[in-house]
Amino acid sequence: MESNPLAARFTLSNGVGIPCLGFGTFNMGDGAAVAAAVKAALDAGYRHIDAAARYGNEADVGRGILESGVPREDIFVTSKLINDMHGYENTHAAFKKTLADLGLSYLDLYLIHWPKPFKFRNDWAKANAESWKAFEELYADGKIRAIGVSNFRAHHLDALAETAKVVPLVNQIRLCPGEYRQEIIEENKSRGLLVEAYSPLARGATFAKDALKKAAAAHGKTPAQICIRWCLQHGCVPLPKSSSAERIKENADVFDFELSAGEMAAIDAIEDRENWSKDPDTIDF
Numbered sequence: 001m002e003s004n005p006l007a008a009r010f011t012l013s014n015g016v017g018i019p020c021l022g023f024g025t026f027n028m029g030d031g032a033a034v035a036a037a038v039k040a041a042l043d044a045g046y047r048h049i050d051a052a053a054r055y056g057n058e059a060d061v062g063r064g065i066l067e068s069g070v071p072r073e074d075i076f077v078t079s080k081l082i083n084d085m086h087g088y089e090n091t092h093a094a095f096k097k098t099l100a101d102l103g104l105s106y107l108d109l110y111l112i113h114w115p116k117p118f119k120f121r122n123d124w125a126k127a128n129a130e131s132w133k134a135f136e137e138l139y140a141d142g143k144i145r146a147i148g149v150s151n152f153r154a155h156h157l158d159a160l161a162e163t164a165k166v167v168p169l170v171n172q173i174r175l176c177p178g179e180y181r182q183e184i185i186e187e188n189k190s191r192g193l194l195v196e197a198y199s200p201l202a203r204g205a206t207f208a209k210d211a212l213k214k215a216a217a218a219h220g221k222t223p224a225q226i227c228i229r230w231c232l233q234h235g236c237v238p239l240p241k242s243s244s245a246e247r248i249k250e251n252a253d254v255f256d257f258e259l260s261a262g263e264m265a266a267i268d269a270i271e272d273r274e275n276w277s278k279d280p281d282t283i284d285f
């Protein structure tokens, strides 16, 4: 029986367990601060780190992992294929660099970060198919325990399915109070994909909304904790980021209460359209 609630797992459709709450590493400032935040998260019990080549800090993330002293096999580490390296050869090279930067010998999860990067706007489906072939090889070789995507909508998943031999296991999308798009969540679940929630705190944009304030007061929690709990109760993996040791702990203290159906529905209905995620078909990076 696992005593650390942060290590409790969802199970991916290939049987691999994924700790239910991850730690985000985007926008963290300079090197030492990144390593310190990752170490603080692991010290606080997080066992799932969400990294990406695009964040430019994988060496610092790796240092934080090493300095924590937590055994590698106890940590679930994700990274993502950077946008300008789609294609077969590129993907192998990008993966090699990510592993070297993180100082690891394998990844738990590797994602295509965006389906239609600016550089591959005109041949995105072919570029994804080639990247996916490399993902499948790395998966078969045991270099990656699970493979998936991020920011993919149904048409991107359909295009990938035309050539994929292994189906994606995860889709990491923006999901937070203010951007609850039920049809997208259901679409992903119906395809057997586990949804990971990026920006689960909406970077604070909705903390002052009534539904969050009321639930926070009712449970003696903060709006941030309510956001994280709400993601978990939707069966999704929240990936909150914080650079503060205090808030890192706060964001993990979400396992001693439950939101009611009424509270969940009120939070689902929060509107914050101006901060919705970028359209993955028109990103300029």
Ligand SMILES: NC(=O)c1ccc[n+]([C@@H]2O[C@H](COP(=O)([O-])OP(=O)(O)OC[C@H]3O[C@@H](n4cnc5c(N)ncnc54)[C@H](OP(=O)(O)O)[C@@H]3O)[C@@H](O)[C@H]2O)c1
Pocket: 023, 024, 025, 026, 027, 050, 051, 113, 150, 151, 172, 173, 197, 198, 199, 200, 201, 202, 203, 204, 222, 224, 225, 239, 240, 241, 242, 243, 244, 247, 248, 250, 251
């Ligand atoms: N796949 C993708 O395309 C994609 C895109 C965006 C993000 N992500 C992933 O998702 C992770 C999280 O998303 P995010 O960084 O965009 O946003 P977020 O986790 O929703 O919000 C982070 C912001 O909230 C603040 N914060 C954290 N805990 C708080 C608390 N308890 N009370 C008040 N404020 C708090 C942080 O400030 P402090 O640091 O000062 O605490 C930071 O400014 C990223 O780090 C990354 O790993 C993925």
